Amino acid sequence: MNHLLKLTAFLSGLIFGLGLLVSGFFNPNNVLAFFDVFxxxxxxxxxxxxxSIAISAVGFKTFKNKTKSLMNQSIHLPDTQRVNQKLILGxxxxxxxxxxxxxxPGPALVLxxxxxxxxxxxxxxxxxxxxFIALIQRKSV
Amino acid sequence: MNYVLGGFGIGIGILTLLFFNGKIFGVSGMIRGFLANPLHENSWRLFVIAGLILSPIVYSIFFYIPSFEIKTQPIVLIVAGFLVGVGATLSNGCTSGHSVCGVSRLSPRSILATLIMMATAFITFNLIRLISA
Structure with a gap:
Protein backbone atom coordinates (compact mmCIF):
# COMPACT_ATOMS: atom_id res chain seq x y z
CA MET A 1 0.00 0.00 0.00
CA ASN A 2 1.47 3.35 -0.95
CA HIS A 3 2.24 5.98 1.61
CA LEU A 4 -0.35 8.43 0.37
CA LEU A 5 -3.08 5.87 1.10
CA LYS A 6 -1.73 5.41 4.61
CA LEU A 7 -1.88 9.18 5.06
CA THR A 8 -5.49 9.45 3.83
CA ALA A 9 -6.48 6.52 6.09
CA PHE A 10 -4.82 8.25 9.03
CA LEU A 11 -6.47 11.58 8.19
CA SER A 12 -9.90 9.97 7.91
CA GLY A 13 -9.54 8.53 11.42
CA LEU A 14 -8.18 11.81 12.71
CA ILE A 15 -10.99 13.95 11.24
CA PHE A 16 -13.65 11.48 12.37
CA GLY A 17 -12.10 11.55 15.87
CA LEU A 18 -12.06 15.36 15.92
CA GLY A 19 -15.77 15.24 15.09
CA LEU A 20 -16.40 12.91 18.04
CA LEU A 21 -14.40 15.25 20.27
CA VAL A 22 -15.92 18.60 19.28
CA SER A 23 -19.49 17.22 19.47
CA GLY A 24 -18.79 15.56 22.81
CA PHE A 25 -19.83 12.19 21.38
CA PHE A 26 -16.63 10.62 22.73
CA ASN A 27 -17.70 11.41 26.30
CA PRO A 28 -19.90 8.56 27.59
CA ASN A 29 -21.67 10.93 29.98
CA ASN A 30 -22.99 12.91 27.00
CA VAL A 31 -24.14 9.74 25.25
CA LEU A 32 -25.94 8.56 28.39
CA ALA A 33 -27.55 12.01 28.68
CA PHE A 34 -28.70 11.52 25.08
CA PHE A 35 -30.48 8.32 26.20
CA ASP A 36 -31.99 10.07 29.23
CA VAL A 37 -35.24 11.06 27.50
CA PHE A 38 -37.27 11.09 30.72
CA SER A 52 -23.01 13.18 9.60
CA ILE A 53 -25.51 10.94 7.80
CA ALA A 54 -26.42 13.76 5.41
CA ILE A 55 -22.78 14.49 4.52
CA SER A 56 -21.99 10.82 4.14
CA ALA A 57 -25.10 10.42 1.92
CA VAL A 58 -23.86 13.07 -0.51
CA GLY A 59 -20.55 11.23 -0.80
CA PHE A 60 -22.04 7.79 -1.33
CA LYS A 61 -24.44 9.24 -3.90
CA THR A 62 -21.51 10.79 -5.80
CA PHE A 63 -19.64 7.50 -5.71
CA LYS A 64 -22.61 5.31 -6.40
CA ASN A 65 -21.58 3.84 -9.76
CA LYS A 66 -17.84 4.15 -9.35
CA THR A 67 -15.72 1.04 -9.04
CA LYS A 68 -12.44 2.81 -8.26
CA SER A 69 -11.58 5.46 -5.68
CA LEU A 70 -9.72 8.69 -6.52
CA MET A 71 -6.51 6.81 -5.76
CA ASN A 72 -7.43 3.85 -7.94
CA GLN A 73 -8.50 1.55 -5.12
CA SER A 74 -11.39 -0.81 -5.79
CA ILE A 75 -14.51 0.14 -3.91
CA HIS A 76 -16.32 -2.63 -2.08
CA LEU A 77 -19.70 -1.56 -0.80
CA PRO A 78 -21.66 -4.16 1.15
CA ASP A 79 -24.51 -5.38 -1.01
CA THR A 80 -26.13 -7.79 1.42
CA GLN A 81 -29.82 -7.04 1.63
CA ARG A 82 -30.80 -9.93 3.83
CA VAL A 83 -32.31 -9.09 7.17
CA ASN A 84 -31.68 -12.10 9.35
CA GLN A 85 -31.75 -13.16 12.98
CA LYS A 86 -28.04 -12.44 13.36
CA LEU A 87 -28.59 -8.81 12.41
CA ILE A 88 -31.51 -8.40 14.80
CA LEU A 89 -29.93 -10.22 17.75
CA GLY A 90 -26.58 -8.51 17.20
CA PRO A 105 -16.12 1.33 19.33
CA GLY A 106 -15.20 4.70 17.71
CA PRO A 107 -15.42 6.76 20.90
CA ALA A 108 -13.66 3.92 22.77
CA LEU A 109 -10.57 4.47 20.59
CA VAL A 110 -10.74 8.24 21.12
CA LEU A 111 -10.96 7.64 24.87
CA PHE A 132 -16.26 -14.96 20.69
CA ILE A 133 -18.59 -14.88 17.70
CA ALA A 134 -15.84 -15.81 15.24
CA LEU A 135 -15.02 -18.82 17.42
CA ILE A 136 -18.62 -20.02 17.54
CA GLN A 137 -19.12 -19.43 13.83
CA ARG A 138 -15.98 -21.34 12.95
CA LYS A 139 -17.28 -24.32 14.92
CA SER A 140 -20.70 -24.19 13.34
CA VAL A 141 -19.35 -24.11 9.77
CA MET B 1 -22.53 24.86 17.05
CA ASN B 2 -20.24 22.12 18.36
CA TYR B 3 -22.85 19.54 17.43
CA VAL B 4 -22.83 20.86 13.86
CA LEU B 5 -19.02 20.88 13.64
CA GLY B 6 -18.99 17.34 15.01
CA GLY B 7 -21.39 16.17 12.32
CA PHE B 8 -19.13 17.69 9.67
CA GLY B 9 -16.06 16.04 11.18
CA ILE B 10 -17.62 12.59 11.29
CA GLY B 11 -19.06 12.96 7.77
CA ILE B 12 -15.82 14.28 6.24
CA GLY B 13 -13.81 11.53 7.96
CA ILE B 14 -16.08 8.92 6.35
CA LEU B 15 -15.83 10.58 2.94
CA THR B 16 -12.03 10.78 3.14
CA LEU B 17 -11.79 7.02 3.59
CA LEU B 18 -14.35 6.39 0.85
CA PHE B 19 -13.00 8.82 -1.76
CA PHE B 20 -9.32 7.94 -1.41
CA ASN B 21 -9.13 4.44 0.03
CA GLY B 22 -12.47 3.17 -1.28
CA LYS B 23 -13.40 1.76 2.12
CA ILE B 24 -16.40 1.99 4.39
CA PHE B 25 -15.74 3.61 7.75
CA GLY B 26 -16.82 0.85 10.15
CA VAL B 27 -14.90 0.96 13.39
CA SER B 28 -15.87 -2.43 14.84
CA GLY B 29 -14.95 -4.14 11.57
CA MET B 30 -11.64 -2.27 11.46
CA ILE B 31 -10.74 -3.35 15.00
CA ARG B 32 -11.67 -6.94 14.16
CA GLY B 33 -9.79 -6.93 10.87
CA PHE B 34 -6.73 -5.34 12.39
CA LEU B 35 -6.54 -7.68 15.39
CA ALA B 36 -7.20 -10.76 13.28
CA ASN B 37 -4.32 -9.94 10.99
CA PRO B 38 -2.17 -7.04 12.28
CA LEU B 39 0.67 -7.49 9.78
CA HIS B 40 -1.51 -7.87 6.72
CA GLU B 41 -0.81 -5.58 3.77
CA ASN B 42 -4.24 -4.03 4.31
CA SER B 43 -2.74 -1.93 7.05
CA TRP B 44 -5.10 0.94 6.19
CA ARG B 45 -7.07 -0.19 9.26
CA LEU B 46 -4.10 0.43 11.51
CA PHE B 47 -3.81 3.99 10.19
CA VAL B 48 -7.48 4.83 10.67
CA ILE B 49 -7.30 3.42 14.20
CA ALA B 50 -4.13 5.43 14.86
CA GLY B 51 -5.89 8.58 13.61
CA LEU B 52 -8.78 7.98 16.00
CA ILE B 53 -6.50 7.29 18.97
CA LEU B 54 -4.30 10.32 18.30
CA SER B 55 -7.20 12.70 17.60
CA PRO B 56 -7.49 13.92 21.23
CA ILE B 57 -3.82 14.86 21.22
CA VAL B 58 -4.22 16.91 18.03
CA TYR B 59 -7.49 18.39 19.32
CA SER B 60 -5.93 19.43 22.63
CA ILE B 61 -3.25 21.47 20.83
CA PHE B 62 -5.98 23.86 19.66
CA PHE B 63 -8.88 23.36 22.05
CA TYR B 64 -9.50 22.54 25.64
CA ILE B 65 -10.93 19.10 26.41
CA PRO B 66 -13.17 19.45 29.46
CA SER B 67 -12.31 16.87 32.11
CA PHE B 68 -14.90 14.27 33.00
CA GLU B 69 -15.15 10.99 34.82
CA ILE B 70 -16.26 7.61 33.52
CA LYS B 71 -18.61 6.69 36.33
CA THR B 72 -19.43 3.14 35.23
CA GLN B 73 -17.88 0.44 37.43
CA PRO B 74 -15.03 -1.62 35.90
CA ILE B 75 -16.94 -4.91 35.90
CA VAL B 76 -19.92 -3.21 34.26
CA LEU B 77 -17.63 -1.68 31.62
CA ILE B 78 -16.28 -5.16 30.84
CA VAL B 79 -19.81 -6.52 30.41
CA ALA B 80 -20.82 -3.54 28.26
CA GLY B 81 -17.72 -3.95 26.10
CA PHE B 82 -18.40 -7.65 25.66
CA LEU B 83 -22.00 -7.04 24.57
CA VAL B 84 -20.89 -4.31 22.14
CA GLY B 85 -18.24 -6.64 20.70
CA VAL B 86 -20.55 -9.62 20.30
CA GLY B 87 -23.37 -7.44 18.97
CA ALA B 88 -21.29 -5.51 16.44
CA THR B 89 -19.73 -8.71 15.12
CA LEU B 90 -23.06 -10.54 14.84
CA SER B 91 -24.79 -7.66 13.08
CA ASN B 92 -21.63 -6.88 11.12
CA GLY B 93 -21.50 -3.21 12.03
CA CYS B 94 -21.80 -0.64 14.76
CA THR B 95 -22.67 3.03 15.10
CA SER B 96 -20.29 4.12 12.34
CA GLY B 97 -20.80 1.31 9.82
CA HIS B 98 -24.56 0.83 10.21
CA SER B 99 -25.94 4.02 11.73
CA VAL B 100 -23.96 6.56 9.71
CA CYS B 101 -22.57 4.86 6.55
CA GLY B 102 -25.35 2.30 6.13
CA VAL B 103 -28.24 4.67 6.85
CA SER B 104 -26.76 7.27 4.49
CA ARG B 105 -26.77 4.63 1.73
CA LEU B 106 -30.38 3.79 2.65
CA SER B 107 -29.44 0.16 3.30
CA PRO B 108 -32.53 -1.57 4.74
CA ARG B 109 -30.29 -3.78 6.91
CA SER B 110 -28.53 -0.79 8.43
CA ILE B 111 -31.73 1.19 8.96
CA LEU B 112 -33.23 -1.75 10.85
CA ALA B 113 -30.00 -2.31 12.79
CA THR B 114 -29.91 1.37 13.78
CA LEU B 115 -33.52 1.41 14.95
CA ILE B 116 -32.92 -1.71 17.08
CA MET B 117 -29.62 -0.42 18.49
CA MET B 118 -31.14 2.94 19.42
CA ALA B 119 -34.31 1.42 20.88
CA THR B 120 -32.47 -1.15 23.02
CA ALA B 121 -29.95 1.46 24.19
CA PHE B 122 -32.74 3.85 25.23
CA ILE B 123 -34.64 1.03 26.97
CA THR B 124 -31.52 -0.35 28.72
CA PHE B 125 -30.42 3.06 29.98
CA ASN B 126 -33.87 3.90 31.32
CA LEU B 127 -34.41 0.45 32.86
CA ILE B 128 -31.13 0.76 34.75
CA ARG B 129 -32.13 4.27 35.83
CA LEU B 130 -35.50 2.97 37.01
CA ILE B 131 -34.05 0.01 38.93
CA SER B 132 -31.24 1.96 40.57
CA ALA B 133 -33.53 4.85 41.58
Missing part, protein backbone atom coordinates in the same frame (compact mmCIF):
# COMPACT_ATOMS: atom_id res chain seq x y z
CA UNK A 39 -34.70 13.01 32.72
CA UNK A 40 -32.21 15.70 31.85
CA UNK A 41 -32.32 14.91 28.13
CA UNK A 42 -29.56 16.33 25.97
CA UNK A 43 -30.80 15.81 22.43
CA UNK A 44 -27.98 17.73 20.72
CA UNK A 45 -26.11 14.64 19.54
CA UNK A 46 -29.08 14.02 17.25
CA UNK A 47 -27.91 17.05 15.24
CA UNK A 48 -24.43 15.52 14.96
CA UNK A 49 -25.90 12.17 13.94
CA UNK A 50 -28.24 13.54 11.28
CA UNK A 51 -25.66 15.89 9.83
CA UNK A 91 -28.07 -5.02 17.04
CA UNK A 92 -30.06 -5.68 20.20
CA UNK A 93 -27.01 -6.93 22.14
CA UNK A 94 -25.02 -3.96 20.87
CA UNK A 95 -27.76 -1.57 22.02
CA UNK A 96 -27.82 -3.10 25.51
CA UNK A 97 -24.06 -2.68 25.87
CA UNK A 98 -24.19 0.86 24.47
CA UNK A 99 -27.07 1.76 26.80
CA UNK A 100 -25.17 0.45 29.83
CA UNK A 101 -21.93 2.40 29.39
CA UNK A 102 -22.55 4.97 26.64
CA UNK A 103 -19.46 3.76 24.78
CA UNK A 104 -19.28 2.37 21.24
CA UNK A 112 -7.65 5.74 24.75
CA UNK A 113 -5.94 8.84 23.37
CA UNK A 114 -7.75 10.99 25.94
CA UNK A 115 -5.96 8.86 28.55
CA UNK A 116 -9.15 7.69 30.18
CA UNK A 117 -7.67 4.57 31.77
CA UNK A 118 -11.11 3.17 32.62
CA UNK A 119 -11.70 2.52 28.93
CA UNK A 120 -9.25 -0.39 29.23
CA UNK A 121 -12.02 -2.31 31.02
CA UNK A 122 -14.29 -1.71 28.06
CA UNK A 123 -11.65 -3.21 25.75
CA UNK A 124 -11.15 -6.17 28.09
CA UNK A 125 -14.77 -7.01 27.28
CA UNK A 126 -14.86 -5.78 23.68
CA UNK A 127 -12.00 -7.78 22.18
CA UNK A 128 -13.07 -11.22 23.49
CA UNK A 129 -16.62 -10.22 22.47
CA UNK A 130 -15.51 -9.64 18.89
CA UNK A 131 -13.72 -12.99 18.66
Missing amino acids: GDWKAGLMITFIL SALFGVGWGIAGIC IGSLKVEVIYFFIGLIPGIF
Whole structure:
Protein backbone atom coordinates (compact mmCIF):
# COMPACT_ATOMS: atom_id res chain seq x y z
CA MET A 1 0.00 0.00 0.00
CA ASN A 2 1.47 3.35 -0.95
CA HIS A 3 2.24 5.98 1.61
CA LEU A 4 -0.35 8.43 0.37
CA LEU A 5 -3.08 5.87 1.10
CA LYS A 6 -1.73 5.41 4.61
CA LEU A 7 -1.88 9.18 5.06
CA THR A 8 -5.49 9.45 3.83
CA ALA A 9 -6.48 6.52 6.09
CA PHE A 10 -4.82 8.25 9.03
CA LEU A 11 -6.47 11.58 8.19
CA SER A 12 -9.90 9.97 7.91
CA GLY A 13 -9.54 8.53 11.42
CA LEU A 14 -8.18 11.81 12.71
CA ILE A 15 -10.99 13.95 11.24
CA PHE A 16 -13.65 11.48 12.37
CA GLY A 17 -12.10 11.55 15.87
CA LEU A 18 -12.06 15.36 15.92
CA GLY A 19 -15.77 15.24 15.09
CA LEU A 20 -16.40 12.91 18.04
CA LEU A 21 -14.40 15.25 20.27
CA VAL A 22 -15.92 18.60 19.28
CA SER A 23 -19.49 17.22 19.47
CA GLY A 24 -18.79 15.56 22.81
CA PHE A 25 -19.83 12.19 21.38
CA PHE A 26 -16.63 10.62 22.73
CA ASN A 27 -17.70 11.41 26.30
CA PRO A 28 -19.90 8.56 27.59
CA ASN A 29 -21.67 10.93 29.98
CA ASN A 30 -22.99 12.91 27.00
CA VAL A 31 -24.14 9.74 25.25
CA LEU A 32 -25.94 8.56 28.39
CA ALA A 33 -27.55 12.01 28.68
CA PHE A 34 -28.70 11.52 25.08
CA PHE A 35 -30.48 8.32 26.20
CA ASP A 36 -31.99 10.07 29.23
CA VAL A 37 -35.24 11.06 27.50
CA PHE A 38 -37.27 11.09 30.72
CA GLY A 39 -34.70 13.01 32.72
CA ASP A 40 -32.21 15.70 31.85
CA TRP A 41 -32.32 14.91 28.13
CA LYS A 42 -29.56 16.33 25.97
CA ALA A 43 -30.80 15.81 22.43
CA GLY A 44 -27.98 17.73 20.72
CA LEU A 45 -26.11 14.64 19.54
CA MET A 46 -29.08 14.02 17.25
CA ILE A 47 -27.91 17.05 15.24
CA THR A 48 -24.43 15.52 14.96
CA PHE A 49 -25.90 12.17 13.94
CA ILE A 50 -28.24 13.54 11.28
CA LEU A 51 -25.66 15.89 9.83
CA SER A 52 -23.01 13.18 9.60
CA ILE A 53 -25.51 10.94 7.80
CA ALA A 54 -26.42 13.76 5.41
CA ILE A 55 -22.78 14.49 4.52
CA SER A 56 -21.99 10.82 4.14
CA ALA A 57 -25.10 10.42 1.92
CA VAL A 58 -23.86 13.07 -0.51
CA GLY A 59 -20.55 11.23 -0.80
CA PHE A 60 -22.04 7.79 -1.33
CA LYS A 61 -24.44 9.24 -3.90
CA THR A 62 -21.51 10.79 -5.80
CA PHE A 63 -19.64 7.50 -5.71
CA LYS A 64 -22.61 5.31 -6.40
CA ASN A 65 -21.58 3.84 -9.76
CA LYS A 66 -17.84 4.15 -9.35
CA THR A 67 -15.72 1.04 -9.04
CA LYS A 68 -12.44 2.81 -8.26
CA SER A 69 -11.58 5.46 -5.68
CA LEU A 70 -9.72 8.69 -6.52
CA MET A 71 -6.51 6.81 -5.76
CA ASN A 72 -7.43 3.85 -7.94
CA GLN A 73 -8.50 1.55 -5.12
CA SER A 74 -11.39 -0.81 -5.79
CA ILE A 75 -14.51 0.14 -3.91
CA HIS A 76 -16.32 -2.63 -2.08
CA LEU A 77 -19.70 -1.56 -0.80
CA PRO A 78 -21.66 -4.16 1.15
CA ASP A 79 -24.51 -5.38 -1.01
CA THR A 80 -26.13 -7.79 1.42
CA GLN A 81 -29.82 -7.04 1.63
CA ARG A 82 -30.80 -9.93 3.83
CA VAL A 83 -32.31 -9.09 7.17
CA ASN A 84 -31.68 -12.10 9.35
CA GLN A 85 -31.75 -13.16 12.98
CA LYS A 86 -28.04 -12.44 13.36
CA LEU A 87 -28.59 -8.81 12.41
CA ILE A 88 -31.51 -8.40 14.80
CA LEU A 89 -29.93 -10.22 17.75
CA GLY A 90 -26.58 -8.51 17.20
CA SER A 91 -28.07 -5.02 17.04
CA ALA A 92 -30.06 -5.68 20.20
CA LEU A 93 -27.01 -6.93 22.14
CA PHE A 94 -25.02 -3.96 20.87
CA GLY A 95 -27.76 -1.57 22.02
CA VAL A 96 -27.82 -3.10 25.51
CA GLY A 97 -24.06 -2.68 25.87
CA TRP A 98 -24.19 0.86 24.47
CA GLY A 99 -27.07 1.76 26.80
CA ILE A 100 -25.17 0.45 29.83
CA ALA A 101 -21.93 2.40 29.39
CA GLY A 102 -22.55 4.97 26.64
CA ILE A 103 -19.46 3.76 24.78
CA CYS A 104 -19.28 2.37 21.24
CA PRO A 105 -16.12 1.33 19.33
CA GLY A 106 -15.20 4.70 17.71
CA PRO A 107 -15.42 6.76 20.90
CA ALA A 108 -13.66 3.92 22.77
CA LEU A 109 -10.57 4.47 20.59
CA VAL A 110 -10.74 8.24 21.12
CA LEU A 111 -10.96 7.64 24.87
CA ILE A 112 -7.65 5.74 24.75
CA GLY A 113 -5.94 8.84 23.37
CA SER A 114 -7.75 10.99 25.94
CA LEU A 115 -5.96 8.86 28.55
CA LYS A 116 -9.15 7.69 30.18
CA VAL A 117 -7.67 4.57 31.77
CA GLU A 118 -11.11 3.17 32.62
CA VAL A 119 -11.70 2.52 28.93
CA ILE A 120 -9.25 -0.39 29.23
CA TYR A 121 -12.02 -2.31 31.02
CA PHE A 122 -14.29 -1.71 28.06
CA PHE A 123 -11.65 -3.21 25.75
CA ILE A 124 -11.15 -6.17 28.09
CA GLY A 125 -14.77 -7.01 27.28
CA LEU A 126 -14.86 -5.78 23.68
CA ILE A 127 -12.00 -7.78 22.18
CA PRO A 128 -13.07 -11.22 23.49
CA GLY A 129 -16.62 -10.22 22.47
CA ILE A 130 -15.51 -9.64 18.89
CA PHE A 131 -13.72 -12.99 18.66
CA PHE A 132 -16.26 -14.96 20.69
CA ILE A 133 -18.59 -14.88 17.70
CA ALA A 134 -15.84 -15.81 15.24
CA LEU A 135 -15.02 -18.82 17.42
CA ILE A 136 -18.62 -20.02 17.54
CA GLN A 137 -19.12 -19.43 13.83
CA ARG A 138 -15.98 -21.34 12.95
CA LYS A 139 -17.28 -24.32 14.92
CA SER A 140 -20.70 -24.19 13.34
CA VAL A 141 -19.35 -24.11 9.77
CA MET B 1 -22.53 24.86 17.05
CA ASN B 2 -20.24 22.12 18.36
CA TYR B 3 -22.85 19.54 17.43
CA VAL B 4 -22.83 20.86 13.86
CA LEU B 5 -19.02 20.88 13.64
CA GLY B 6 -18.99 17.34 15.01
CA GLY B 7 -21.39 16.17 12.32
CA PHE B 8 -19.13 17.69 9.67
CA GLY B 9 -16.06 16.04 11.18
CA ILE B 10 -17.62 12.59 11.29
CA GLY B 11 -19.06 12.96 7.77
CA ILE B 12 -15.82 14.28 6.24
CA GLY B 13 -13.81 11.53 7.96
CA ILE B 14 -16.08 8.92 6.35
CA LEU B 15 -15.83 10.58 2.94
CA THR B 16 -12.03 10.78 3.14
CA LEU B 17 -11.79 7.02 3.59
CA LEU B 18 -14.35 6.39 0.85
CA PHE B 19 -13.00 8.82 -1.76
CA PHE B 20 -9.32 7.94 -1.41
CA ASN B 21 -9.13 4.44 0.03
CA GLY B 22 -12.47 3.17 -1.28
CA LYS B 23 -13.40 1.76 2.12
CA ILE B 24 -16.40 1.99 4.39
CA PHE B 25 -15.74 3.61 7.75
CA GLY B 26 -16.82 0.85 10.15
CA VAL B 27 -14.90 0.96 13.39
CA SER B 28 -15.87 -2.43 14.84
CA GLY B 29 -14.95 -4.14 11.57
CA MET B 30 -11.64 -2.27 11.46
CA ILE B 31 -10.74 -3.35 15.00
CA ARG B 32 -11.67 -6.94 14.16
CA GLY B 33 -9.79 -6.93 10.87
CA PHE B 34 -6.73 -5.34 12.39
CA LEU B 35 -6.54 -7.68 15.39
CA ALA B 36 -7.20 -10.76 13.28
CA ASN B 37 -4.32 -9.94 10.99
CA PRO B 38 -2.17 -7.04 12.28
CA LEU B 39 0.67 -7.49 9.78
CA HIS B 40 -1.51 -7.87 6.72
CA GLU B 41 -0.81 -5.58 3.77
CA ASN B 42 -4.24 -4.03 4.31
CA SER B 43 -2.74 -1.93 7.05
CA TRP B 44 -5.10 0.94 6.19
CA ARG B 45 -7.07 -0.19 9.26
CA LEU B 46 -4.10 0.43 11.51
CA PHE B 47 -3.81 3.99 10.19
CA VAL B 48 -7.48 4.83 10.67
CA ILE B 49 -7.30 3.42 14.20
CA ALA B 50 -4.13 5.43 14.86
CA GLY B 51 -5.89 8.58 13.61
CA LEU B 52 -8.78 7.98 16.00
CA ILE B 53 -6.50 7.29 18.97
CA LEU B 54 -4.30 10.32 18.30
CA SER B 55 -7.20 12.70 17.60
CA PRO B 56 -7.49 13.92 21.23
CA ILE B 57 -3.82 14.86 21.22
CA VAL B 58 -4.22 16.91 18.03
CA TYR B 59 -7.49 18.39 19.32
CA SER B 60 -5.93 19.43 22.63
CA ILE B 61 -3.25 21.47 20.83
CA PHE B 62 -5.98 23.86 19.66
CA PHE B 63 -8.88 23.36 22.05
CA TYR B 64 -9.50 22.54 25.64
CA ILE B 65 -10.93 19.10 26.41
CA PRO B 66 -13.17 19.45 29.46
CA SER B 67 -12.31 16.87 32.11
CA PHE B 68 -14.90 14.27 33.00
CA GLU B 69 -15.15 10.99 34.82
CA ILE B 70 -16.26 7.61 33.52
CA LYS B 71 -18.61 6.69 36.33
CA THR B 72 -19.43 3.14 35.23
CA GLN B 73 -17.88 0.44 37.43
CA PRO B 74 -15.03 -1.62 35.90
CA ILE B 75 -16.94 -4.91 35.90
CA VAL B 76 -19.92 -3.21 34.26
CA LEU B 77 -17.63 -1.68 31.62
CA ILE B 78 -16.28 -5.16 30.84
CA VAL B 79 -19.81 -6.52 30.41
CA ALA B 80 -20.82 -3.54 28.26
CA GLY B 81 -17.72 -3.95 26.10
CA PHE B 82 -18.40 -7.65 25.66
CA LEU B 83 -22.00 -7.04 24.57
CA VAL B 84 -20.89 -4.31 22.14
CA GLY B 85 -18.24 -6.64 20.70
CA VAL B 86 -20.55 -9.62 20.30
CA GLY B 87 -23.37 -7.44 18.97
CA ALA B 88 -21.29 -5.51 16.44
CA THR B 89 -19.73 -8.71 15.12
CA LEU B 90 -23.06 -10.54 14.84
CA SER B 91 -24.79 -7.66 13.08
CA ASN B 92 -21.63 -6.88 11.12
CA GLY B 93 -21.50 -3.21 12.03
CA CYS B 94 -21.80 -0.64 14.76
CA THR B 95 -22.67 3.03 15.10
CA SER B 96 -20.29 4.12 12.34
CA GLY B 97 -20.80 1.31 9.82
CA HIS B 98 -24.56 0.83 10.21
CA SER B 99 -25.94 4.02 11.73
CA VAL B 100 -23.96 6.56 9.71
CA CYS B 101 -22.57 4.86 6.55
CA GLY B 102 -25.35 2.30 6.13
CA VAL B 103 -28.24 4.67 6.85
CA SER B 104 -26.76 7.27 4.49
CA ARG B 105 -26.77 4.63 1.73
CA LEU B 106 -30.38 3.79 2.65
CA SER B 107 -29.44 0.16 3.30
CA PRO B 108 -32.53 -1.57 4.74
CA ARG B 109 -30.29 -3.78 6.91
CA SER B 110 -28.53 -0.79 8.43
CA ILE B 111 -31.73 1.19 8.96
CA LEU B 112 -33.23 -1.75 10.85
CA ALA B 113 -30.00 -2.31 12.79
CA THR B 114 -29.91 1.37 13.78
CA LEU B 115 -33.52 1.41 14.95
CA ILE B 116 -32.92 -1.71 17.08
CA MET B 117 -29.62 -0.42 18.49
CA MET B 118 -31.14 2.94 19.42
CA ALA B 119 -34.31 1.42 20.88
CA THR B 120 -32.47 -1.15 23.02
CA ALA B 121 -29.95 1.46 24.19
CA PHE B 122 -32.74 3.85 25.23
CA ILE B 123 -34.64 1.03 26.97
CA THR B 124 -31.52 -0.35 28.72
CA PHE B 125 -30.42 3.06 29.98
CA ASN B 126 -33.87 3.90 31.32
CA LEU B 127 -34.41 0.45 32.86
CA ILE B 128 -31.13 0.76 34.75
CA ARG B 129 -32.13 4.27 35.83
CA LEU B 130 -35.50 2.97 37.01
CA ILE B 131 -34.05 0.01 38.93
CA SER B 132 -31.24 1.96 40.57
CA ALA B 133 -33.53 4.85 41.58
